[in-house]
Amino acid sequence: MITLDFLINAISLGSTYALLALGMVIVYGILKLVNFAYGELIMITGYSLFVLTLGPHLPWIIMAVLAVGVAVLTSYLTERVAFRPVRSNSLTAMLITSFAVSTLLQNAALLIISPRARGVPLPDVFSESAVIWGQSVPIRSLLAIVTSLLLLGLLVLLLRRTVLGIALRAASDNFRMTRMLGVPANLVISVAFAISGLLAGVVGLFWVGRTASVTPTIGAAPLLVAFVATVIGGMRSLLGAVVGGYIYGIVFSLIGVLLPQGLLEFREAFMFLIVILILLFRPEGLIRGVNSSRRV
Amino acid sequence: MSVLSVDGIFVRYGAITALRGVSLSVKEGELVALIGVNGAGKSTTLATIAGGLKPHQGSITFQGEQLQGRSPEYITRKGIALVPEGREIFPSLTVAENLRLGAFVRGSRAEFQRDVAEMVELFPILGERLRQAGGTLSGGEQQQLAVARALMSHPRLLMLDEPSLGLSPVLVDQIFELIDRLHRRGVTILLVEQNVERTLAIVDRAYLLHTGQVEVEGTPAHIREFGNVEGVYLGDRGRDAGRKEPQ
Amino acid sequence: MMRMKPPAWISRNSTFFVLAVPLLLISAVTFLIGDTLIERIITVLFIDVILVLALQVFMGNSGILSFAVAGFMGIGAYGSVLFSMTPAAKAAALPDLYPFLTQIQLPFLVSLLIGGLIAALVAAIVAYPLMRLSDAAGVITIFSLLVIINVVLVHWSALTNGPRTLFGVDRFTYLGTTTVFCIVFLAVAWWFKESSTGLKLRASRDDAFAAASIGINIVMMRYLAFVLSAFMAGFAGALWAHFITSFSPYAFYLSAMFVFLAMLVIGGPNGISGAVVGTVLVTLLREGLRSIENNVNMSKILPSGLVGFTEIVMAILLIVILILRPAGIMGGRELRWPPGFFGLRGKRETPAKDGDV
Numbered sequence: 091m092i093t094l095d096f097l098i099n100a101i102s103l104g105s106t107y108a109l110l111a112l113g114m115v116i117v118y119g120i121l122k123l124v125n126f127a128y129g130e131l132i133m134i135t136g137y138s139l140f141v142l143t144l145g146p147h148l149p150w151i152i153m154a155v156l157a158v159g160v161a162v163l164t165s166y167l168t169e170r171v172a173f174r175p176v177r178s179n180s181l182t183a184m185l186i187t188s189f190a191v192s193t194l195l196q197n198a199a200l201l202i203i204s205p206r207a208r209g210v211p212l213p214d215v216f217s218e219s220a221v222i223w224g225q226s227v228p229i230r231s232l233l234a235i236v237t238s239l240l241l242l243g244l245l246v247l248l249l250r251r252t253v254l255g256i257a258l259r260a261a262s263d264n265f266r267m268t269r270m271l272g273v274p275a276n277l278v279i280s281v282a283f284a285i286s287g288l289l290a291g292v293v294g295l296f297w298v299g300r301t302a303s304v305t306p307t308i309g310a311a312p313l314l315v316a317f318v319a320t321v322i323g324g325m326r327s328l329l330g331a332v333v334g335g336y337i338y339g340i341v342f343s344l345i346g347v348l349l350p351q352g353l354l355e356f357r358e359a360f361m362f363l364i365v366i367l368i369l370l371f372r373p374e375g376l377i378r379g380v381n382s383s384r385r386v
Numbered sequence: 387m388s389v390l391s392v393d394g395i396f397v398r399y400g401a402i403t404a405l406r407g408v409s410l411s412v413k414e415g416e417l418v419a420l421i422g423v424n425g426a427g428k429s430t431t432l433a434t435i436a437g438g439l440k441p442h443q444g445s446i447t448f449q450g451e452q453l454q455g456r457s458p459e460y461i462t463r464k465g466i467a468l469v470p471e472g473r474e475i476f477p478s479l480t481v482a483e484n485l486r487l488g489a490f491v492r493g494s495r496a497e498f499q500r501d502v503a504e505m506v507e508l509f510p511i512l513g514e515r516l517r518q519a520g521g522t523l524s525g526g527e528q529q530q531l532a533v534a535r536a537l538m539s540h541p542r543l544l545m546l547d548e549p550s551l552g553l554s555p556v557l558v559d560q561i562f563e564l565i566d567r568l569h570r571r572g573v574t575i576l577l578v579e580q581n582v583e584r585t586l587a588i589v590d591r592a593y594l595l596h597t598g599q600v601e602v603e604g605t606p607a608h609i610r611e612f613g614n615v616e617g618v619y620l621g622d623r624g625r626d627a628g629r630k631e632p633q
Numbered sequence: 634m635m636r637m638k639p640p641a642w643i644s645r646n647s648t649f650f651v652l653a654v655p656l657l658l659i660s661a662v663t664f665l666i667g668d669t670l671i672e673r674i675i676t677v678l679f680i681d682v683i684l685v686l687a688l689q690v691f692m693g694n695s696g697i698l699s700f701a702v703a704g705f706m707g708i709g710a711y712g713s714v715l716f717s718m719t720p721a722a723k724a725a726a727l728p729d730l731y732p733f734l735t736q737i738q739l740p741f742l743v744s745l746l747i748g749g750l751i752a753a754l755v756a757a758i759v760a761y762p763l764m765r766l767s768d769a770a771g772v773i774t775i776f777s778l779l780v781i782i783n784v785v786l787v788h789w790s791a792l793t794n795g796p797r798t799l800f801g802v803d804r805f806t807y808l809g810t811t812t813v814f815c816i817v818f819l820a821v822a823w824w825f826k827e828s829s830t831g832l833k834l835r836a837s838r839d840d841a842f843a844a845a846s847i848g849i850n851i852v853m854m855r856y857l858a859f860v861l862s863a864f865m866a867g868f869a870g871a872l873w874a875h876f877i878t879s880f881s882p883y884a885f886y887l888s889a890m891f892v893f894l895a896m897l898v899i900g901g902p903n904g905i906s907g908a909v910v911g912t913v914l915v916t917l918l919r920e921g922l923r924s925i926e927n928n929v930n931m932s933k934i935l936p937s938g939l940v941g942f943t944e945i946v947m948a949i950l951l952i953v954i955l956i957l958r959p960a961g962i963m964g965g966r967e968l969r970w971p972p973g974f975f976g977l978r979g980k981r982e983t984p985a986k987d988g989d990v
Contacts, residue, residue, distance in 0.1 A: 124769055175956040181768060182698050183955050186898055190955075193891050194948035197941030205940055253490065256483050263476040270436060270470070272462035272491035272539065306941075310887070314780060317773060325769070327478075359784035362777040369770045370762050 094225045096343065102231035104339025105238035106293055108332045110312055111319035112245070113289030115331035116282050118320065119262030121177070123184045127168055127191040128316055129309030131161045131287055135294030136304030137199055140208045150213040158291030164195075165287025166280055174276070192309070199306040207303040216299050234296045241292060242332060245285070249328070258282060262326065314358070321365045324373075388447075389414050389574050390435070390466075390543055395444030395454070397427075397434050404430045405441070406598040412543065412576050417569040419577045419585045421609075422595035428578040429471060431595070432545050435576075436468040437461040449542065463491050465542035471551060473532040477521030481512055484520050484531055488538030505534040508567075526557040533564065537573075544568070545576045550584075562588060586610065647970040649823045652909045653816050656682070660812040672808050674920055679811035680873050682912045685896045686822040687865035689908040691858045692897065694831050696838035697771045699859070700890055702866045704782035705752040707885025709867025710874035711786065711793050713748030714802045717741055717875065722801035729791040741805040745814075745871045752867025755782075756860045764855040779890070786882035798881045806876035814872060818865055822905045825861060830854055891944075892919075895951045901961025906968040911961065915947070922946055 117125050138157035142148065148156075172191050176183045215233065219226045249255035261268045261278045269275045290312075297312060298304050315338065323334025338361070345357055390412040397405040405427045412418045420428040433439045435446055437458035446454040453461055462468075467488075476484050485505060489498050506513035509530045515523060523531060529549055536544055546565070550558040558581065566588045569575060579585040586592060586606035594602040594613045602613040643650065656679070663675040684706060691699045716739045718726070723735045739747070763774045787796045825831050837844035837851040844851060874880060892915070900911020922943040929939040954961065 118769070122769055124773060172952050176959070179955070179959045182696065183959050185698055185772060186894060187952055187955050189891065189894065190948040190951040193944055194952075197944040197948070200941035201939065201945060253486065256479065256486055257490065260476045260479055260487050263478050264474055267470070267474040267476070268487070269458045270438070270462060270468055271487055271535070272459050273487070274459050317776075321773065355788040356784055359781045362780045362784075365777045366763065366774045369766060369774050373770055
């Protein structure tokens with residue numbers, strides 16, 4: 091049943107997925123790196139919230155900002171410490187490094203905190219609903235949509251109106267040439283990772299908001315989502331990532347409603363089958379861009 | 387006064403030595419060319435000066451400072467701009483944004499508008515396409531954009547790697563005319579070209595490279611007399627080994 | 634002293650012997666010592682060697698990272714136990730199993746073969762189109778394969794008991810079995826590497842265009858390597874299933890994949906020596922770290938115990954190796970035995986470098 095409730099949920103999911111995909115593509119576009127540690131940034135956000143509750147009482151919004159800040163810092167640090175030294179080796183080395191960082195972060199959470207889920211504080215609004223057109227809609231979903239649009243708007247401003255943003259987009263087109271124009275490579279990459287961390291952090295707030303808890307492996311599912319949404323949108327295009335995220339969110343919700351129960355469990359498998367098909371037949375994604383990617 | 391001075395550089399690609407003791411110099415305001423067949427080492431020389439490659443021997447001095455081994459960003463900030471082979475403009479950025487990035491090393495905004503106006507005067511076509519994505523431009527327009535972008539940084543030395551490559555004869559005329567115009571405006575230029583006759587017609591001096599070494603250097607007249615240019619191109623010398631080495 | 638020249642076929646394949654002999658020695662010593670714990674560790678070591686060799690066969694030769702090895706291990710595990718378990722055990726553990734499968738029971742060795750073959754079959758059917766892709770696209774599609782396999786294993790409850798543990802597998806795998814098959818697959822991996830397919834694959838890894846221009850069908854070469862890799866992984870999975878006797882689908886997912894990757898990368902992905910050396914070293918390291926973990930946990934120094942310590946050390950080690958010595962401990966070479974000199978000298982395999990970043 092396509093009700094308002096369903097629509098809001100689907101778009102809310104799509105908004106979250108769009109931010110998620112964007113965070114992944116912004117790094118991939120420049121470095122060609124699929125960052126396996128990306129999902130862990132959501133985990134870090136969640137655990138930061140948890141840790142903050144152990145200290146003096148702070149308003150939730152402050153904790154949220156701090157938690158996202160930790161995600162940004164983590165993203166920046168993983169690049170500085172783990173990826174930068176390996177950058178000049180091969181792409182495969184970077185991939186494996188990101189996988190190692192992912193394992194490292196997950197087990198660090200296991201070790202330092204606990205293998206068991208930990209409760210995460212939520213603002214009161216997350217459990218409230220608004221009544222729109224006679225139907226009850228969770229405010230959390232509305233917030234997700236609004237926050238995403240805000241962030242996307244800010245990012246567009248950054249990317250189109252500032253020199254840094256232009257440099258980021260240029261680096262995504264042609265990293266080598268960007269350097270040859272005198273743009274410091276490390277600065278561009280650090281900014282990209284910071285933005286990636288920011289996006290993952292914000293998504294993290296809403297992600298842990300669904301269950302009000304965080305586990306060491308909570309990053310696995312968002313990582314997969316980021317993969318799929320990124321591929322759907324064409325891995326090089328920032329706009330494509332956003333569109334891909336929305337498409338994924340909406341399709342995923344639709345499948346949830348339309349598929350018979352028996353097949354529903356295989357929903358994830360279907361999405362990854364779509365990933366494979368897209369990469370095989372339309373690697374530039376479903377969005378037509380000015381570039382095209384390379385294939386053997 | 388020598389703006390650029392390259393002394394005896396040796397550059398390796400893996401097991402192959404692409405440059406074997408190349409030396410050249412460019413004075414302020416000069417238009418100097420590197421000519422030679424494919425694989426002679428012309429592009430390698432430019433790439434090394436620009437910081438993309440590191441020589442394991444020899445030095446590169448620019449305005450009194452040693453630049454060999456420095457990063458491309460540093461070298462660009464010092465005033466050397468390279469227009470690479472294949473143009474490499476940013477396809478998803480607009481013409482204006484491409485130019486904006488060319489001016490990155492300069493920083494301030496007010497000058498940007500003035501510089502763009504200057505570029506539009508030099509390249510009227512770009513003026514019409516300022517808001518268009520770089521990827522939608524034709525080959526010749528992209529070449530112009532690449533040069534304009536490099537000029538945006540007000541370089542002390544402009545290096546052009548095969549600017550006429552892949553262009554139709556009419557456009558080739560335009561490119562050489564443009565280079566000549568820039569030269570007369572006082573831009574110091576180091577040009578790599580395979581189009582020997584057109585090149586020798588406009589340059590002050592040239593270096594004929596072959597298999598990673600400078601065979602002959604001097605004025606166009608000198609080169610025409612001593613360079614056995616046709617021989618090098620058509621294989622009189624019989625030194626085929628050099629042709630297989632990468633640029 | 635007179636130097637004896639061994640026959641050509643031995644010195645040509647000296648790498649295989651240099652690796653096989655110490656492995657046999659390890660096995661013999663373990664058997665003689667007779668300690669159960671050590672025997673278990675070494676048995677698993679040999680299975681891990683096969684798995685890392687499976688990874689090496691594809692990744693070392695084609696240069697493409699394959700996350701699917703863990704998935705094929707799982708297919709082999711479940712595939713083989715479905716045929717080796719007694720009908721009674723199957724009826725108890727897998728009540729929804731299809732009747733013809735419940736009835737069937739085959740000898741252990743046959744079930745091993747079946748496990749490998751089913752994995753190879755799945756790879757054969759699915760993988761050909763994937764082999765066209767390189768770099769990031771190739772890695773993502775193969776990774777997607779792993780996810781799909783995992784989802785299927787987790788949800789096809791009739792066959793696998795779903796996300797729950799599958800019980801009732803007979804313990805058939807012992808030290809002797811794994812030793813024998815480890816040596817066998819070592820030979821297979823070596824043979825493949827030195828075969829024309831292996832050579833062509835490595836040529837294409839270093840320069841795809843050049844290879845294609847001399848007529849090498851890159852896709853077909855990769856495909857063969859992938860299917861072989863799947864067979865080996867499936868076989869190893871079958872061996873492991875009959876060792877551990879109860880398991881769930883999550884044993885064949887990312888955590889396992891991390892361990893295999895660590896073993897191969899630390900050892901050196903460009904040859905079978907790296908696979909073996911890496912597996913042995915990492916196993917030793919892990920067991921050492923594990924015992925530290927256990928001791929700390931038992932003495933209750935830390936309130937919630939030391940969990941994940943082993944993995945953290947492994948991850949850090951992996952990152953350090955990638956930064957300092959990306960070609961692994963073996964550094965792109967194979968162990969050889971030139972006459973009179975036991976050492977690392979030998980043909981240098983140039984590690985592959987992907988294109989510019």
